[in-house]
Amino acid sequence: MNRNNPKLMITVFSILVGILIASQMKLNVQLLTPVTVKSIMDTRKEIDAVRNEISELEKIVAQREAELTTLESINTGEVNIIDILKKDVMENRNRAGYTAMEGPGLEIIMYDNIGGGIGLNFNDYIIHDVDIMNIINDLRVAGAEAISINDQRIIASSEVKCGGPIIRVNGKSIGTPFVINAIGDPQLLMAAVNAPGTYGDNLTKIYGIGLQPYVKDKVEVAAYKGSFKFNYAKPMEEGE
Template sequence: MKRIDKPSLVVFVFSILLGIFLAFQFKQTVPYFAPVTLNSIQTTKNEINTINKEIDELNIMIDNKNEQIKMLESIASGDENIIDILKSELSKNKIVAGFEKVQGPGIIIRMEDNMSEEAFGQEYNLDLIHDADVLRIINDLRGAGAEAISINDQRVLSISEIKCGGPIIRINGRSVGTPFYIKAIGNPKLLNAAINAPNTYGYALMTIDQINIETSIEDEIIIPEYNGRFNFKHAKPSKEGD
């Protein structure tokens, strides 16, 4: 049997200990990287877009407050007529509330029931447009930044009712039938993508339910003012200190 001398044994043991130590250190210093997937990238992009949108909204709010400060300073110094300022503010508020006719770029959507022969005899939900379909389209347009929306020349506000009434849909208490013409003012590209891009509700209606949906981008759209009436029966102004 070959004899191992003591120095060689010491070097051998030291080498093993050194290897274990280096392996442990390497394990401690190597960071862990989570796998990057398309879903994680899209989630991150959505979060960034949401934050950027909030920043834009805050900047708009700051600009509005600065304008109000300048207006009050002008009134205090006597440079502005308070009647003219109040009229201007009233006009702005009427536009925001939907009580003024507005115009601007956007899209026009034409929606019609699936009247093909293959559709007859199929399930009810597969060939007719329902109030839920119109509501989803409206919500997608609002999510894409629509500033004003109308359906068959009925201005759509937050208080507008949209519900089925047999083969028709009631909007603001008035009955309208197909085809439905939805007009929306805003960024035409974003509004168009909200309806036609894959994975949107409008795209599903067209490709799965075979609902007839056509969109056209317009440079100038006119949307009428809200001409209905409403009274607040339950909501009342909040008092100071409440």
């Protein structure tokens, strides 16, 4: 074969140029992904997640700015640190349930189905601890800020359990009628225990349990009167 054959040289050169042009065109081609309902929903979820993260970061920034303002006020002598500590103690007592509260909300009166019902045995027409707990959980989900049962404040460590014909709450025995007071948005609380399909609605319609909710402009919730301490749990050290 003649290495100086011009036709061969042109052919090889043309092939090389063609390969280079094809590679360049491939790099510049924009890949188009078909838009589907799932891809739109996934994108929306990602956007919502980012927005929620931004919102949480903004809250943290606002909290740190408030703390910085407080520290600057203490440093300049405009604010007494003792007053700040007293305010923190009061806020923590309120959150822990050691302070009596009042506000708009719901009063719920619950009582056993005294007359019984067709096809029901004795345990079906009396109120059990699980009934009280489900009503309390529904109220919490609806945004109740403070709850009590027969003047017994419900806190994180409160126990509600059956004890024969009575129910024990915070170690105290209480009997029917059970009066549950809850502070929060009255309409949301009412829907949580009275709307069709809720646990409270099923109690009344299926088992004939008495459940009478009343919207009130002023509901009083008693303070927690017991004491609570950690026997096993302890705060984690920073860095653990």
